[in-house]
Amino acid sequence: MKKLINAPETVLAEALDGFAAAHGDLVTLGAERKFVRRAALKPGKVALVSGGGSGHEPLHAGFVGRGMLDAACPGQVFTSPTPDQMLAALAEVDTGAGTLLIVKNYEGDVMNFEMAAEMASGPVMRVVTDDDVAVETSTYSTGRRGVAGTMIVEKIVGAAAEEGRPLDVLKALGDRVNGRTRSMGVALTSCTVPAAGTPTFTLAEDEMEMGVGIHGEPGRRRVKLASADAIAEEMVAAIVGDLPQKGPALVLVNGFGGTPAMELYVMFEAARKQLAKHGVPIARALVGNYVTALEMAGCSITVSLLDDEAAALWDAPVHTPALRWGV
Amino acid sequence: MKKLINAPETVLAEALDGFAAAHGDLVTLGAERKFVRRAALKPGKVALVSGGGSGHEPLHAGFVGRGMLDAACPGQVFTSPTPDQMLAALAEVDTGAGTLLIVKNYEGDVMNFEMAAEMASGPVMRVVTDDDVAVETSTYSTGRRGVAGTMIVEKIVGAAAEEGRPLDVLKALGDRVNGRTRSMGVALTSCTVPAAGTPTFTLAEDEMEMGVGIHGEPGRRRVKLASADAIAEEMVAAIVGDLPQKGPALVLVNGFGGTPAMELYVMFEAARKQLAKHGVPIARALVGNYVTALEMAGCSITVSLLDDEAAALWDAPVHTPALRWGV
Known part of the structure; x- marks a missing residue:
């Protein structure tokens, strides 16, 4: 460790x-x-x-x-x-x-x-x-x-x-x-809980965990590492297919802690293309490490439908250590 | 990769x-x-x-x-x-x-x-x-x-x-x-440049690179992994010893991309104790991934002396994708 x-x-x-x-x-x-x-x-x-x-x-x-x-x-x-x-x-x-x-x-x-x-x-x-x-x-x-x-x-x-x-x-x-909010994640590596001292799970060098949880717990299945576009296609389809309706949305590409910003933006771009196909306009975007799993490599995509009220509340001033605007 | x-x-x-x-x-x-x-x-x-x-x-x-x-x-x-x-x-x-x-x-x-x-x-x-x-x-x-x-x-x-x-x-x-600004970094793992496909360097499971650069290039020496307190002690001593004077400072604990927030705050706490010993008051603090080396695990500490003018300019409104306040 x-x-x-x-x-x-x-x-x-x-x-x-x-x-x-x-x-x-x-x-x-x-x-x-x-x-x-x-x-x-x-x-x-x-x-x-x-x-x-x-x-x-x-x-x-x-x-x-x-x-x-x-x-x-x-x-x-x-x-x-x-x-x-x-x-x-x-x-x-x-x-x-x-x-x-x-x-x-x-x-x-x-x-x-x-x-x-x-x-x-x-x-x-x-x-x-x-x-x-x-x-x-x-x-x-x-x-x-x-x-x-x-x-x-x-x-x-x-x-x-x-x-x-x-x-x-x-x-x-x-x-x-x-x-009105749906998410799905993918992991490329495990994380290590300090008190355990060893990785929570293991993935081969060419594997990923689709649908991983934020504790590294299993998701849908362990498969061969795929391209950003293919990952985003599956995740966005699962998310949009489960939303109660389509409409303007806040899209969050959330890093799990070990994935660099460059890859998160590649994933945002991949998600953006998929959302366009599904007819979901991006009203607000957020990209970064917000809900992590220690140093796990991977990310999640979240789509949250924004009506006018939710959009105004999202835009309202916030002043916290990790999220700040309007102040 | x-x-x-x-x-x-x-x-x-x-x-x-x-x-x-x-x-x-x-x-x-x-x-x-x-x-x-x-x-x-x-x-x-x-x-x-x-x-x-x-x-x-x-x-x-x-x-x-x-x-x-x-x-x-x-x-x-x-x-x-x-x-x-x-x-x-x-x-x-x-x-x-x-x-x-x-x-x-x-x-x-x-x-x-x-x-x-x-x-x-x-x-x-x-x-x-x-x-x-x-x-x-x-x-x-x-x-x-x-x-x-x-x-x-x-x-x-x-x-x-x-x-x-x-x-x-x-x-x-x-x-x-x-x-009036000094920094020093430490790496626990390498990063991998996508076009290269293999890690830039290798560190054994019990090693760290003290003084690493932001491309994973060598620093002062490769040594056994030490505690957060010991790492901060060496880094803060090197930084403060090189500053032109002592005084209130902005302290940045910067993640290199693969280190979770929890560890960055442990390092901030370790740095804070060392700075107190050296008589450097923390006037402003910033903790997070700001200047990274892809997914390298590790961090740097930066101390920047803040006179009144610099403090006021630091506090002035900023609105960028990665840094935002007062707006």
Whole structure:
């Protein structure tokens, strides 16, 4: 295992300390590093809280700030945060208007956030994201997995929360955005969880994993490495075929951590051509590492249908460590 | 070679097409893909032009836009752009106030930009960046290499150009910022140039290259993999020992392309502790992949002394594909 770390046991704590130090104008680290929260809360606003296993950075802590999340609970790498982390975050960021949880659909996350919601003192609702069209159930999930589309839900619902919309409206909006968002991924290499010390899986030098999950868990099938155009053709067909309708969309080409920008733009170009064939106009584009799997090489494509409301909320100001515009 | 591409011969063209399509609100691709230019030029402003071999994305094309570069010339991977690319860019973006070239100190880049400057019709000055303290001369450079500090020069000089400062003042500012900026890098793995198809170099499973260049070229020495703290200690000592003075600084922990955010924040935390020991306060922080070497695992640390003027120019609005704030 080759990593820029001191020891597997301290990676998460040191990364969180570094993150909080680098972005001290935006975020504060909670006691015992249980959560990262927005430095300046906005009283009367519904609190948005997410979280999940670490290793997907910048998701979720990188999206804490104005116009997006109020808190994020980081679990150990690829491991759900605990209910007491979530409870501590809820207690800190609920300013009286209630809390909306944004939860990726993995069994541990769903169960722990549910426990925390039951124990919380204020009203709590939740949106469970499940945008991955690759598989119906998988290693860690019953039903589809929540992947890169989650950050789109966080951004759009975050903007609506910032505007002061109430909890039930935000919950409905989050479900609607999730229902109009589809993703699929591909991996060329594995990642290595620091505490494990060895690669999560192995791929031969000429193989790829189509439909891979963001923990390196299996997807649809392991096949020979194909061209960017062929990969995009299969992924876009699966995504568009599963969308409830066609229309202008936000397209995210998301790197998993080990793929250079040059290849992500090649994939964006390949996806763009496929989307044109399918009659899906690109209304907004985002290319980069946003929902990663440590240093895994590969990427995902996400297509999220944008109606006028969602487009305006996407464009609204956001100021977080990893996403910033209009501020 | 495992890459998300169609063919080595078409990688650059397709990446540029994808880049221009994804960021069409900010940039325009020149004829024959000779350069990427700011979509909306600002007449009367000194034009800022940079460029260099591709494979370092987002440098330089990702920094084209308001408050930073007016044009960037992308060479083939790790290969200098040609003088005719530069001339075409100069002809397009010089609106009458002259052009400042920002050139990383590699022999091919320096020579080709010099030829282009001689052939250009308007006044041209240049700033050559050489912030890498690792080695004095190396594979592609006489004198120190220009590395991640280059993007700091581009940002600060870009903000000053946007304010309307004249060519000679910008040239002096660029030289001053470069003179107050130092970097050093470390690699844990090699990168693979698509046209070569095989890794640029090899490192054993327990080795790292201290002082590596951004093309994977050798640095100071190849040694056993060390802890993040030990790596940061050596790098920060070399950097701070070479700075002309101590004072508040912008600290950039820059990923080379294959290292996950979690490790970059561990390195930031390690660097932060070392800088505190050396009495260098962190005035601004930036952590992420900004000046890469394809998918190389590793990172560099850059420390740039910020006087009040440089800090204000760093904070000034910027709107490019890869760096954006205040807009």
